[in-house]
Amino acid sequence: MAESSCSKADIRQVHQxxxxxxxxxxxxxxxxxxxxxxxxxxxxxxxxxQRRQHCIHQFQLLMDVVSDDYLPVHWRNTCLDSVSIPLCTLKCLADDTQSVTRVRQLFSELRTLSHYFQHSLSCYDQHYS
Structure with a gap:
C-alpha cells in the first residue's frame, strides 16, 4: 500500500x-x-x-458480501452488480500472461457465484411468495 503518500485519516476512512x-x-x-x-x-x-492488488481485494470483499446469506438480499445484489468495477479495472491493468490468467480466473469465479446466487434468489422468491 502507498501509505507514505496517504494520511492515516485516508486509510482509516477506507477501512471504515x-x-x-x-x-x-x-x-x-x-x-x-x-x-x-x-x-x-x-x-x-x-x-x-499495487493497483492490481487493490482491485483483487475489492473484488474479494464484494464477493464475500454476495456470498453472505446473513446480509440483506438487496445489498448482496447491489454488491454483485458492482463487482464488475474492480474486475474491469483489473482487466485494463493486465499486461502479462500471469495477470491475464488471474483476470480470467476471477471472471470465472464471478460467473460461477452469480449463477449460484441467481438460483438461490429464485428459490428464496418461490419460498416467500
Whole structure:
C-alpha cells in the first residue's frame, strides 16, 4: 500500500467504508460502494502491481458480501452488480500472461457465484411468495 503518500485519516476512512460494506451497515446506500472503491484506488497509488492488488481485494470483499446469506438480499445484489468495477479495472491493468490468467480466473469465479446466487434468489422468491 502507498501509505507514505496517504494520511492515516485516508486509510482509516477506507477501512471504515470497507467495514460498512462488508457488514451491510448502510444497505440502502449503494453510493457507499463507489465511494469506497474511489478512496481505495487513491490509496493504491500509481504502481501497477499495487493497483492490481487493490482491485483483487475489492473484488474479494464484494464477493464475500454476495456470498453472505446473513446480509440483506438487496445489498448482496447491489454488491454483485458492482463487482464488475474492480474486475474491469483489473482487466485494463493486465499486461502479462500471469495477470491475464488471474483476470480470467476471477471472471470465472464471478460467473460461477452469480449463477449460484441467481438460483438461490429464485428459490428464496418461490419460498416467500
Amino acid at each position: 467504508l470497507r467495514q460498512k460494506i462488508r457488514h451491510a451497515q448502510e444497505p440502502d446506500n449503494p453510493g457507499l460502494i463507489y465511494q469506497w472503491i474511489q478512496a481505495d484506488n487513491a490509496l493504491a497509488g500509481y504502481q501497477t502491481e
